[in-house]
Amino acid sequence: MATPSILHWQRLTLVLRHPFRLSYGVSETRHTYWLRLEDDLGWGEATLPPYYGVDLNTFEAFWEQRARGGLYLPQSLEEVPAWVGDEGPAAARCALEMVALDYLARQAGQPLYRWLDLPAPPRLPTSVTIAIDTPDAMADMAWRMRAYPVLKLKLGSPEDLACLEAVRSARPDAEIRVDANAGWTPDEAKTYLPRLEALGIAMIEQPLPKAAIAEMGQLQAMTHIPIVADESLQTYADVEALAAAGVRGVNVKLMKTGGVLNALRIIRRARELGLNILLGCMIETSLGTTAMAHLAALADWLDLDAPLLIANDPFEGLVYDAEGRIHVPERPGIGVILRQEVEHG
Secondary structure (H helix, E strand, O other), rough: OOOOOOEEEEEEEEEEEEEEEEOEEEEEEEEEEEEEEEEHEEEEEEEEOOHHOOOOOOHHHHHHHHHHEHHHOOOOOHHHHHHOOOOOOHHHHHHHHHHHHHHHOOOOOOOHHHHHOOOOOOOOOEEEOOOOHHHHHHHHHHHHEEEOOEEEHHHHHOHHHHHHHHHHHOOOOOOEEEEEEOOOOHHHHHHHHHHHOOOOOOOOOOOOOOHHHHHHHHOOOOOOOOEEEEOOOOOHHHHHHHHHHHOOOEEEHHHHHOOOHHOOOOHHHHHHHOOEEEEEEOOOOOOHHHHHHHHHOOOEEOOOOOHHHHHHEEEOOOEEOOEEEEEEOOOOOOOEEEOOOOOOO
């Protein structure tokens, strides 16, 4: 007879290397949860930024309910979706699913991507994020990041165009992507387009509010620069609306979509609908980011730089080379190991 497993969780405080300012506000720390089975047989992570409006305490309530009396773990991939269920916050379900997938892939002695029958993750470069600041400060940060070929600029301030000009002057060689985090109005976005094109911007991520899907499609019709939806993509159903509107791509993140298996469903449907794929992350540790990196072969672009932005990542997982290309560990499961003593947040 199967023996139930005990589930543990720990709240961690992540310290950011630099104040992280975007259109919603500024943060110097973020909170995340480390979820793990007894004897460290499987690990998961759950986090969401404050602007999603989800109380992190609801994560604990969900796990408390699921863990009451012990967990009888799934024994195959096919059992995982029903075992996780569709109740509770998406990020909390993501962490629970990660625990199961990590456990099963470890039991099989295979890296997660191989156990999921996915191609080996290619060594693609990730974008590296520069938060909103003054034009001079953003240009200085871009120069200090000169080893990285792809930059992602957070925008959503009155100085957006000046910041772009300054960064392009500092890094004429860089591929520059911009992310307004829903911070522009349609009129602002239309006004900015000619200059964005002249500056050789490679991607515009979530320029308009979450519900402005049709307007983002209209904006896409005005430019060759790919418009990529982030906040507007939360569920599988959102893929259909975004494709119908005519945006070029979607940013898929584990924490908002509910886990690896939902992310795979979304990616495959997006491909059927002709959309490009950006794999993204929240401010999270190498645990969550490495789990997503196992899907890298399915992506056109990567934005998996969260471990580079935090000063106290307790885990060792994916590795970045000198040019910002990712290297996914070949260890069984997600492949993450503990780097240092973890303190309660």
